[in-house]
Amino acid sequence: MAHSHKHDTPVETGPSSKLISLVAQFDDPHSLVAACDRAREAGYKKMDAYSPFPVHGIDDAIGIRRTRLPFFVLAVGLGACAFALLLQYYVNATDESPIFPGYKFFISGKPLFSLPANIPVTFEIIVLSSAFATFFGMWYLNGLPRFANPLHRLPMFRRVTNDKFFLVLEAEDEKFSESRSRQQLEEWGAKAIEECHEDLTDQKIPNGFRLAGIVFLFALLLPPALIYRVSGMTYRQPRLHVVPDMDWQDRYNTQTRGPNIGTPESPRYLFADGRAMQRPVSGTIARGDLTESDEYFRGYKTGTLPVSEGAGPSAQDQDGQDQDGMATGTTPEPEWVDGFPEEVVVNTDFLKRGKQRFEIYCVACHGYDGNGEGLVNQRAVALAAAGEAAWTAAKSLHDPAVKAQPIGRIFDTISNGRATMGPYKDQIPVKDRWAITAYVRALQATGIRTPQELAEANSATPEAGQ
Ligand code: HEC
Structure with missing residues (x-):
């Protein structure tokens, strides 16, 4: 944060900014924990404590509950399980659907839908979605992403990485009232109290980002649109052909009649016998294959x-x-x-x-x-x-x-x-x-x-x- 804010001037309070929290500074961890206890007893829920090092007991003092993330991940995992099974049922075992018809997949007379066969895909989808749920759920629960934390603009707060301890009461809390909360903080031993404002003029997303976002959203529509378009078409060529190898090159297929290089009426083939592939000349032996000595x-x-x-x-x-x-x-x-x-x-x-x-x-x-x-x-x-x-x-x-x-x-x-x-x-x-x-x-x-x-x-x- 040292170089990201050149101006140390406190943010001016005007219609362009909004009070989001009161920041109280303490000199030692004990008074911080004590203040947190008081705040919790006073009924505050939305608050947070900051310190240069981990302080024992602080979690209980500010009443942090266990994270809800596991339940979120569990819900997503169960949903993914259902989704994967339904998807496989749909694509392998049904063929009646007006929009994207599925396909009844008969493989050696096996049942169209059977749980054991569908476990691998289900498992993979569960793992994938749970990982995403964990990752993005963590971001969401932490209020991320955000461009900057307004707390970092308070000069006083800088010492949180050095030798000071802070209790932050958020304005969103039901119990919060600017004057009363300030008074309470003083009572609980705060050495200094500052207001933290969010600069509303800073909230705008830069236009470039907006544009990119809109373009991206439209691009997201492309794959389903393309899939819809080709779902009813027959192709002779692979849909994706990243490495063409010799696939489009003129050549003769083995074990076939050589292609007609004459006219349909008077066919003419490269070799007189019309074979694309010639047999070895009789009596010849490939190098190293001579097995003469009986x-x-x-x-x-x-x-x-x-x-x-x-x-x-x-x-x-x-x-x-x-x-x-x-x-x-x-x-x-x-x-x-x-x-x-x-x-x-x-x-x-x-x-x-x-x-x-x-x-x-x-x-x-x-x-x-x-x-x-x-x-x-x-x-x-x-x-x-x-x-x-x-x-x-x-x-x-x-x-x-x-x-x-x-x-x-x-x-x-x-x-x-x-x-x-x-x-x-x-x-x-x-x-x-x-x-x-x-x-x-x-x-x-x-x-x-x-x-x-x-x-x-x-x-x-x-x-x-x-
Ligand atoms: C899968 C079992 C099996 C393996 C492996 C096998 N043999 Fe035999 N071998 C036999 C049987 C059975 C006979 C008797 C065949 C009969 O009389 O019908 C036999 C017979 C022979 C005989 C006598 C043939 C004759 O003149 O009657 C020789 C020599 C011999 N095996 C050598 C070998 C050698 C050397 C190998 C290894 C390269 C070998 N076998 C591997 C099963 C096996």
Whole structure:
């Protein structure tokens, strides 16, 4: 306030100003509290106390009631709740309305209106309006906004931030009468009393503000007017198109006939076949997509793929499905590689990688030791035993039949699946599949026994248990 008022001259009392309060100055907090007590007892309601620091007990002394803000916010929140629910009911579940027709929104046969589905919007609207109610309610209850507080014009009042204490009786109070209130204040120990006037000539809002306000009010009418205008129209284009991207650019849509660049009578297309999108030239391979080496990519020796009409081995089929249930051996198979292809270098890191991938992709069924007793298998076997599921137990990788398989065949099992086991070539890159193969071989080399072998060993020579 120090720089906002250059003139220290008291405001002159005339028809252009109005008495709004009497300001009494006290020297210490005790006399202020005592005076406040007296004022409250005398029946004053509209008064306020000002001090350089918080004074204990002052709230009770001037009889400040708890704020009404919470009730206000509660009322607004309840209103918002009702509004949000009605709004959603209206826009989603009705279509009879003369002005803005709603729309019956059928989604997968769900009810048009159901409370749980409408909670999020309701919640958000309640939170938003309550926040606004709190914020603006606080302003309103504090009498804000106002350009300035007339109290700040009293030179005496300046010391309120320093060493003086003030009691202000407002002229609006029923008990207020200028002479009697002044007398009472003196009785209650006021050291100085001044009148506070509001300068009525200052009340005018500057013309610029007025104009801006009027323009703003009219602008507020625009959105509803626009909404009303378009509510009955059909558009092919989005109503708002902030980032146009390539949307309006000349282009051909994929999977369509290319646009006619001739005449309707004699159509002519960019490409002879009329397709907008051309298929890849046959026989071409995209960079990095060449999977030439049969050994590395498919696990068999080149040129050993049996040529049978229709069903070849799964390695050649795009979908490994038509292999189903066929006992191995009856299907003609290529000659599987029995060593790792030259692209693969088997070392400790490679085995570690294989172990890690094995634990991600295989352990669920085959178990950590590869004996086919992973959690999924245990559960499925239990369900199958109860007649609740059909399940072929995951094979033990230590089964002699599996152990005897060439490396390429294990690679093929991982890639394309085998019998009831699904294929993993889409999830696991070639190199990792070889790493897993290497790890399976390492597991097999550990000499872990299959459950059957264990059972047999245990029954034959009890002391030879693993
Ligand atoms: C969802 C369970 C499941 C997962 C995961 C799984 N398998 Fe299998 N696997 C099976 C089942 C079941 C069989 C037995 C298939 C049959 O005989 O019908 C099997 C069989 C096998 C066989 C023997 C195939 C043959 O020649 O009979 C090998 C080898 C094998 N799996 C390796 C793996 C490897 C390596 C992984 C990890 C990449 C893996 N499996 C992941 C369920 C699974």
